[in-house]
Amino acid sequence: MPAAAPRFTGHGHAVTNPTARKFGYPRTKVAETAHWLVLVRPQQPTFGSLVLVCKEDAQAFSDVSPAAFADLKVAVSGIEDLLRRAVGYEKINYLMLMMVDTDVHFHVLPRYEGSREHGGRAFPDAGWPGQPQLASHVALDDDEAAALAADFAARWQA
Template identity: 50%
Template sequence: MTNATIEKFGFPATLIHEYRHWVILLRPAQPTLGSLVVAAKSDATAFGDLPARAHAELSAVTRDLEHALRGALAFDKINYLMLMMVDPHVHFHVIPRYEGEREWAGVSVTDAGWPGQPVLGQAVTLTAEQVEALSGWLKELWPV
């Protein structure tokens, strides 16, 4: 099951991992390398409207994504942003934070906001080839 928010973030090309209630997507615009979107598969537009099982599953989702991103990037902090202003369905932007720059497969991204708030407007927009390379890399690092 998908919704318009999931599709806007490039599904299925950006899909990293799928859970029963959630999908993990590579964020097509990268304010920091490894930025993701965690999106609920339901049509809910309010976090509190998700079923209890979706909330419970979030524990495994965050554990897995932090494990994969830590292995990929050695981030210093991680920010979870639930903005839902333009894209109405329940989703989080996951922004790994680090001082300086990270690079993989020719994609180099500096954390422009470090150590303050993330600067979403200075994101690197990925090409289709970069989406494929980065999502493949993160899929390989995802816990089984």
């Protein structure tokens, strides 16, 4: 099977990946690797929740190219370093649900006991220490999501 081709590069090219657009790309972009986008999740079940979206035309994890699998290490290392410094998480969850948004992507949820504060708002982890509670979230408006993405982008080190 031939390797999946990138559906967009994100560098001034048209975005065709509906999952990236749904989660606010390009205004929510924190970082980009060769094969992955890191976006702020507008609905924050925990502070610092992100979406990691594959840029390839892949609707099954097995469709992701070997190059994208290797690049996943770069993206995950950058995410964990960023969230360790910005959030101080105790655990981190990567959820690959793909029930509604079929492009390969992960919801990345930093987990912690209690709450984190940001911008005068509390971000409790309602599910700690169990499963994350996605329905319990702080909804960021477009400006708040873009501001958090810009803050995280300035801290990104990968």
